[in-house]
Amino acid sequence: MPDPGANTISEILSEPATWKSCLEELESTGQLLSFNEKLAGDLEWVFIGCGSSFYLAQAASSTWSIVTGGKSRAIPASEITLFPQSLPLPCQPVLITRSGHTSEVLQAAEYLEEKLNIRTVAITCAGGTPIEKKDSYLIKLLVADEKSTVMTRSFTSMLITLQLLAAIRGVRRDFVDALRSLPEQFAPRFVSIRATVKTLVDSNNFADYVFLGQGPFFGIAQESMLKVKEMSCSYAQCFHTLEFRHGPKAIVSPQTLVTFIISETGFDAELAVLEEIKRLGGTTLAVSNAGDPVIHRCADYAVELALNIPEAARAAASVVPGQLLGFYTGIKKGLNPDEPRNLSRVVLLENAK
Numbered sequence: 583m584p585d586p587g588a589n590t591i592s593e594i595l596s597e598p599a600t601w602k603s604c605l606e607e608l609e610s611t612g613q614l615l616s617f618n619e620k621l622a623g624d625l626e627w628v629f630i631g632c633g634s635s636f637y638l639a640q641a642a643s644s645t646w647s648i649v650t651g652g653k654s655r656a657i658p659a660s661e662i663t664l665f666p667q668s669l670p671l672p673c674q675p676v677l678i679t680r681s682g683h684t685s686e687v688l689q690a691a692e693y694l695e696e697k698l699n700i701r702t703v704a705i706t707c708a709g710g711t712p713i714e715k716k717d718s719y720l721i722k723l724l725v726a727d728e729k730s731t732v733m734t735r736s737f738t739s740m741l742i743t744l745q746l747l748a749a750i751r752g753v754r755r756d757f758v759d760a761l762r763s764l765p766e767q768f769a770p771r772f773v774s775i776r777a778t779v780k781t782l783v784d785s786n787n788f789a790d791y792v793f794l795g796q797g798p799f800f801g802i803a804q805e806s807m808l809k810v811k812e813m814s815c816s817y818a819q820c821f822h823t824l825e826f827r828h829g830p831k832a833i834v835s836p837q838t839l840v841t842f843i844i845s846e847t848g849f850d851a852e853l854a855v856l857e858e859i860k861r862l863g864g865t866t867l868a869v870s871n872a873g874d875p876v877i878h879r880c881a882d883y884a885v886e887l888a889l890n891i892p893e894a895a896r897a898a899a900s901v902v903p904g905q906l907l908g909f910y911t912g913i914k915k916g917l918n919p920d921e922p923r924n925l926s927r928v929v930l931l932e933n934a935k
């Protein structure tokens with residue numbers, strides 16, 4: 583039997599190398615360039631998924647609008663079939679599914695193709711799955727697939743790939759180059775990030791976990807929250823950073839770890855919330871690209887990504903501290919992050935065909 587969490591930690595640590603392999607494969611196949619030529623112009627792009635793949639959709643959608651200037655939104659797959667009014671028409675749907683088996687995603691694909699006659703884009707990390715039978719423009723990242731139930735490198739690799747498609751669509755050469763430099767820039771940062779998160783977990787026992795982010799970092803905050811829930815069965819919540827003042831800050835205490843995933847665009851406004859939460863006695867972790875006197879003063883723990891790339895291109899790297907937090911907290915609680923309580927690797931609904 584592998585040690586508890588053995589798959590998850592090796593998959594987290596393999597992220598920079600996996601990103602590099604995915605980017606090299608996409609460049610050598612030219613797949614995204616050919617898709618881009620075939621896809622209709624000037625449509626709203628709708629990113630669709632479940633669980634981690636829905637939070638990925640949120641980060642991808644926000645990046646899409648920033649990088650292409652076009653309209654975009656994220657919708658959970660279940661909403662497509664239960665409340666189809668939520669779908670703007672016409673649109674370009676993008677189905678996100680690590681396993682390629684998730685019932686709600688396959689039902690959404692069927693509805694879009696057969697009822698609305700819309701050809702979807704689909705991205706997955708598995709081969710020979712039902713999503714492959716759909717008439718989609720299919721992107722397969724087999725190198726990013728995982729043994730663990732929880733999504734880590736599949737989440738970040740699929741996000742980077744959709745960001746690359748956005749950069750191609752938006753004719754953003756700088757953003758393409760930035761994503762290509764990410765694995766090399768981030769890999770050396772891993773050791774210190776891992777040490778900071780491990781020290782944080784070893785030195786504290788929290789009752790509540792809160793994750794805060796704005797723009798593309800809101801989806802990243804959502805996923806960080808889910809990693810702590812899944813791998814450590816802890817109570818965790820997520821809000822837009824400035825929304826936390828509007829009521830939820832009532833829960834703040836020293837037993838509450840409040841993690842800020844800080845954007846550049848909202849830097850000053852988000853740091854003002856950090857200052858306030860520190861004054862209220864919360865324990866704080868700041869994930870930012872660069873240091874700052876306010877962060878030094880108000881963050882009990884700080885992770886600096888120090889990546890010389892545009893803000894949105896840092897989204898994938900920004901989720902790694904949350905992945906490690908979930909992992910080390912789960913291990914500390916004697917759990918197995920590879921097989922979280924009550925979870926299966928794929929959600930199959932009974933009524934699914």
Ligand code: F1P
Pocket residue numbers: 632633634635678679680681682683684687731732733812925926927928929
């Ligand atoms: C994703 C997902 C995961 C969750 C669990 C069940 O499905 O919901 O986010 O952690 O592993 O599956 P998919 O991306 O394979 O459709």
